[in-house]
Amino acid sequence: xxxxxEMKKFxxxxxxxFFAFTAFYIFAVVKNAHNPFAKYIGVESEKEKTTxxxxxxxxxxxxxxxxxxxxxEEFKGEINFVVMGIDGMDLTTEEAKHQRTDTMILTRxxxxxxxxxxxxxxxxxxxxxxxxxxxxxxxxxxxxxxxLALKYIxxxxxxxxxxxxxxxxxxxxxxxxxxxxxxxxIPFRMKYLDTTKGKELSIDFKPGLQTLNGQQxxxxxxxxxxxxxxxxxxxxxxxxxxxxxxxxxxxxxxxALSFKNVFKLPKILRVVLPNVETNIPIETILKMATSAGKIxxxxxKTMTLPGHxxxxxxxxxYWIMNKAEADNLINENxx
Numbered sequence: 001x002x003x004x005x006e007m008k009k010f011x012x013x014x015x016x017x018f019f020a021f022t023a024f025y026i027f028a029v030v031k032n033a034h035n036p037f038a039k040y041i042g043v044e045s046e047k048e049k050t051t052x053x054x055x056x057x058x059x060x061x062x063x064x065x066x067x068x069x070x071x072x073e074e075f076k077g078e079i080n081f082v083v084m085g086i087d088g089m090d091l092t093t094e095e096a097k098h099q100r101t102d103t104m105i106l107t108r109x110x111x112x113x114x115x116x117x118x119x120x121x122x123x124x125x126x127x128x129x130x131x132x133x134x135x136x137x138x139x140x141x142x143x144x145x146x147x148l149a150l151k152y153i154x155x156x157x158x159x160x161x162x163x164x165x166x167x168x169x170x171x172x173x174x175x176x177x178x179x180x181x182x183x184x185x186i187p188f189r190m191k192y193l194d195t196t197k198g199k200e201l202s203i204d205f206k207p208g209l210q211t212l213n214g215q216q217x218x219x220x221x222x223x224x225x226x227x228x229x230x231x232x233x234x235x236x237x238x239x240x241x242x243x244x245x246x247x248x249x250x251x252x253x254x255x256a257l258s259f260k261n262v263f264k265l266p267k268i269l270r271v272v273l274p275n276v277e278t279n280i281p282i283e284t285i286l287k288m289a290t291s292a293g294k295i296x297x298x299x300x301k302t303m304t305l306p307g308h309x310x311x312x313x314x315x316x317x318y319w320i321m322n323k324a325e326a327d328n329l330i331n332e333n334x335x
Contacts, residue, residue: 075287078110081163091168100138108334116300117333122238126318127152157330163280171275173214178268181211184251190223191230246302
């Protein structure tokens with residue numbers, strides 16, 4: 001396979017970037033009529049193929065990854081961006097543009113040292129306006145899309161991050177299915193049922209080691225609490241949910257990088273990319289892909305924004321950031 005060497009070099013980057021849901025080489029949306037990668041992959045637009053395989057309810061464009069050319073330059077230095085997970089199955093819809101973000105991960109990759117830093121920003125984090133009013137941090141995307149979401153995050157952290165990679169649950173489903181499922185230890189009984197129209201959700205896992213398919217992975221990642229009457233050892237907060245997500249991410253990374261999955265990367269990319277949106281320039285992405293071999297998998301650090309849970313006067317739960325601890329953590333890892 002042509003370019004198999006380059007594929008091996010950035011396989012670590014792909015899995016890590018996508019799941020921390022971090023995407024330093026996640027490509028631009030490929031559903032448009034003209035392939036934006038044509039001049040980089042040596043394929044004219046008329047040679048593009050459209051498959052009838054219905055991955056996410058619509059036709060998808062295929063990118064001939066085997067013909068992609070290695071960039072002349074590698075990426076030097078570091079990059080900060082935010083990974084946003086949308087609580088929905090298709091981020092290309094108009095509705096998805098106004099949904100709250102289910103996951104927000106501030107990510108920093110240093111290609112000189114091989115370090116990767118990922119800071120989970122709880123969706124319930126309280127974001128205060130100058131007039132004293134406040135909302136949850138994930139309201140930024142629902143109100144003003146990716147641009148306002150970044151503004152909220154920058155105001156909260158004191159950083160100036162202008163890049164993002166956004167994924168939906170279909171991307172998660174397709175990724176997990178494409179690697180043959182994920183073997184994972186369910187820590188305790190997880191059972192939840194929501195019959196609300198438009199928000200239907202049915203989750204039922206018994207504890208123990210099992211192989212989760214794509215749909216089950218989505219259910220696990222969306223779980224937050226059990227239905228009434230079913231005991232659980234956690235408080236049902238967004239923080240406990242983040243902890244479960246981090247454990248699942250580690251399992252996915254480990255299994256996705258197994259020998260049997262190395263040569264599946266072209267297929268994985270084809271089924272995942274249609275459900276990814278990013279404003280990272282294509283030229284930058286290709287350079288980072290070439291440099292992904294520098295990433296040290298033993299130097300990937302995941303963190304959660306310091307703070308505590310607190311209910312306001314109306315009984316709504318918020319994650320209240322500990323500013324002093326957060327400033328120290330951000331200064332140490334993201335500046």
